[in-house]
Amino acid sequence: MSKCKKLLIFGATGLVGRHIVQQIIKGKDAFDRIAIFTSPRTVSSKSGDIADLKNSGIEILVGNITDEDDVKKAYQGIDTVISAVGRNMIQHQTELIRLADETPNIHRFFPSEYGTDIEHGPESAGEKPHQNKLKVRSFIRSCRNLEYTFLVTGPYADGDPVLYLSPNHGATVTGSFDVRTKKAVLLGSGDLKIAFTTMTDVGKLLLAALTHPDASRNKALKVKSFTTTDTAILEAFEKQTGGEKWDVSYTSVEDLKRLEKEAWQTGNPLATVMTLRRIWATGGTLYDKWDNEVIGTPAVQNLAEAVTAAIDVQLHGEQELKRKLV
Ligand SMILES: NC(=O)c1ccc[n+]([C@@H]2O[C@H](COP(=O)([O-])OP(=O)(O)OC[C@H]3O[C@@H](n4cnc5c(N)ncnc54)[C@H](OP(=O)(O)O)[C@@H]3O)[C@@H](O)[C@H]2O)c1
Known part of the structure; x- marks a missing residue:
């Protein structure tokens, strides 16, 4: 029976990575070793974050993620690798996975997923934003020794730029909740159901997957904080911003699809996000069942809490955000 006790994390200071690390620190008594692998650039540009991690007992391993020797060195004494690298590095994970598979002491790899299920249905195989993650899944399944866990969370219910509870500046028409102007753009007629996970809960649920290694072995683990609609999100924002009605407009799913198509045709960098929003709005996050229970039903946040944080x-x-990381 394999256990996840000696952890190495890639992408530890990134958008979701920092939430993952915060929750692992909270549960650190369950582990023998917690290390992050990061670049010299991050060590100097985020020196405060790195110092905080060190003070929390995290080992900081510094190197070049594309240098085989640096990665091999970091893998010594590790049994579980957690990757939270950004979209630009998704494909490079096949190298990290290959090296992990060749390292006898490593038995589990969590690739950077933390999004929609990229194998939800037959149409998923053709979705442009899924292609690199699909290659990573295929590669890890072909490994001889490694076990894997794909943590499938759906969209983040958070207010950071571009996320679902944000103003989504630059693409407001594809969905927006703007606290400063009290304006919102809802998709469809506002009643489309979407299953969300807050980034805090991504961390909590990943921690639960680590402490339930048998239940999470070789699975796309589908987890969530809550399922809701744009109208319910809007009502929560209105209630928590003084009670007055916000100025609301709507974008139909047909219009969203048209905007998405145009964005890909014109090379708009927001095309990926538009495709994801279309997938989310059309049932792509609604599964037959979720796996929170198989990893011990960790306490997750509700809509009101997500909106307060947003x-x-x-x-x-x-x-x-940093001050309030919990
Ligand atoms: N469900 C959603 O709504 C949603 C939203 C956003 C992202 N995601 C998913 O979450 C995962 C992580 O994305 P993210 O937005 O959190 O990532 P991110 O902040 O863009 O980057 C994460 C980390 O990747 C590492 N990295 C990036 N480029 C690198 C390079 N050239 N060399 C070395 N390291 C590099 C850095 O690690 P260091 O910290 O060590 O410097 C960086 O902090 C992805 O799979 C993404 O698809 C999901």
Whole structure:
């Protein structure tokens, strides 16, 4: 029976990675070793974050993620690798996985997923934003020794730029909740159901997957904080911002599809997000069942809590978010 006790994390100071690390720190008594692998650039540009991690007992391993020797060295004494690298590095994970598969002490790899199920239905195989993650899944399944867990969370219910509870500046028409102007753009007629996970809960649910290694072995583990609609999200924002009605407009799913198509045709960098929003709005996050229970039903946040945090992040930005990381 394999256990996840000696952890190495890639992408530890990224958008979702920092939430994952915060929750692992909270559960650190369950582990023998917790290390992050990061670049010299991050060590200098995020020196405060790195110092905080060190003070929390995290080992900081510094190197070049594309240098085989640096990665091999970092893999010594590790049994579980957690990757939270950004979209630009998704494909490079096949190298990280190959090296992990060749390292006898490593038995489990969590690739950077933390999104929609990329194998939800037959149409998933053709979705452009899924292609690199699909290659990673296929590669890890072909490994001889490694076990894997794909943590499938759906969209994040958070207010950081571009996320679902944000103003979504630059693409407001594809969905927006703007606390400062009290304006929202809802998809469809506002009643489309979407299953969300807050980034705090991504961390909590990943921690639960680590401490339930048998239940999470070789699975796409589908987890969530809650399922809701744009109308319910809007009502929560209105209630928590003084009670007055926001100025609301709607974008139909047909219009969203048209905007998505145009974005790909014109090379708009927001095309990926538009495709994901279309997938989310059309049932792509609604599964037959979720796996929170098989990893011990960790306590997750509700919509009101997610909206409270999103208001903070929208009004006070990253510093406030960091202060409030729980
Ligand atoms: N469900 C959703 O709504 C949603 C939203 C956003 C992202 N996601 C998913 O979450 C995962 C992580 O995305 P993210 O937005 O959190 O990532 P991110 O903040 O863009 O990047 C994460 C980390 O990747 C590492 N990295 C990136 N480029 C690198 C390079 N050239 N060399 C070395 N390291 C590099 C860095 O690690 P260090 O910290 O060590 O510097 C960085 O902090 C992805 O799979 C993404 O698809 C899901």
